[in-house]
Amino acid sequence: MLSVELYEARIPMGRPFRHALKARTASASVLVAVRGEGADGWGEAAPREYVTGESVESVVDALARVPLPGAVAELDRLPLDEALAVLVGLRLPEVLGRGGEPAPAAAAGLETALFDFVCRRHGVAGFRALHRAGFGDVLAQEPAPAPVATVLDLGRDPVAYLAALLEADSALIPHVKLKAGPDVAEAAALVGRVRALLPAATVSVDANGAWETDDVLKCAGELTEAGLSWLEEPLAPRRWRELAALRRAGLMVMLDESFSSAQDIRACLDHQAADLVNLRVSKCGGPLRLLTLARTAKAAGLGVQLGVQVGEVGPLWAAGRLIGTGLGSAVAVEAGRQDEWFGPELTRPAYHVDRRTSRAPALSGPGLGLEPTPELLGRCVPRAVRKVGEDQ
Known part of the structure; x- marks a missing residue:
């Protein structure tokens, strides 16, 4: 069974970054770990209320509580191409949203972690997996700096x-x-x-x-x-x-x-x-x-x-x-x-x-x-752990 672990990351920045709406002095992210048999996958949400209306708290709440599509629980048992097709077909911003408003930052944290998990489980580089997922029309054949x-x-x-x-x-x-x-x-x-x-x-x-x-x-x-x-x-x-x-x-x-x-x-x-x-x-x-x-x-x-x-x-x-x-x-x-x-x-x-x-x-x-290092995780606050499939 897949598990999802959430960590709040507020790391001070060595130099503030200022624009017209905000002066940022620290990160405000939620790290997402998807753990399953034979692999761990990592994702991150960086919610910004002035962009999508989301906050660290809303992301944690969505990822810890909202029921996920049943297909997510099958990702650790599917062949690579089937698992990638499932990921492409998920509508996670809408699934994780509330009151008709999508939650793209929360979705990004989970989708990124699930994609990383699927790739690692099958030993496939991310760029190759994106091609196998059907995005060869918008990506070059090979990565380059x-x-x-x-x-x-x-x-x-x-x-x-x-x-x-x-x-x-x-x-x-x-x-x-x-x-x-x-x-x-x-x-x-x-x-x-x-x-x-x-x-x-x-x-x-x-x-x-x-x-x-x-x-x-x-x-x-x-x-x-x-x-x-x-x-x-x-x-x-x-x-x-x-x-x-x-x-x-x-x-x-x-x-x-x-x-x-x-x-x-x-x-x-x-x-x-x-x-x-x-x-x-x-x-x-x-x-x-x-x-x-x-x-x-x-x-x-x-x-x-x-x-x-x-x-x-x-x-x-x-x-x-x-x-x-x-x-x-x-x-x-x-x-x-x-x-x-x-x-x-x-x-x-x-x-x-x-x-x-x-x-x-x-x-x-x-x-x-x-992968996040132990040093990074040691500076994060663990927020939640859930078993995927228990709420289906």
């Missing part, structure tokens, strides 16, 4: 940071994402200065929903002339008609907090509200659900970015790395800055990005290729 974006928050001077890099290193940065404060004109000026330093990179601005439509429209020309590549989540979530007005003003728009489901893609298309969507494992409901949404976005003519939640401590960044090393169609791939935020002792292998080349290598081994 991912060219990763440089994300600069409000606690850092982007121009000073980029100017301090060696010219050879900065020339390899494929994309810069600038977190924005409330002043749209100030953001436009900053884009221009970054463009002067990195003329070959794409440059986006992420306002985290903090701007007002009129302010953006007044500065649309300045943003375009400064060399802005796209604007990420400029307005409060799901203001579809106003987002469409920004596009008519000549701006490319990316959805982030406004997007976590196929329903959001349909609403976006109905209003012609965006050009791109930001895919994040915890926001989308897990790696398999993310790839399903990537396929839907591709069919709809929308570009995709692979994003992260700030403060992912282990399984989540490994799941993102797994996808990022094969999602060649992404306009940008984020990989976090765990090397600044956390010590290397939290996971085996430790987090690594080659900052000189802006490349994130693939992990090796079965499943996600990563």
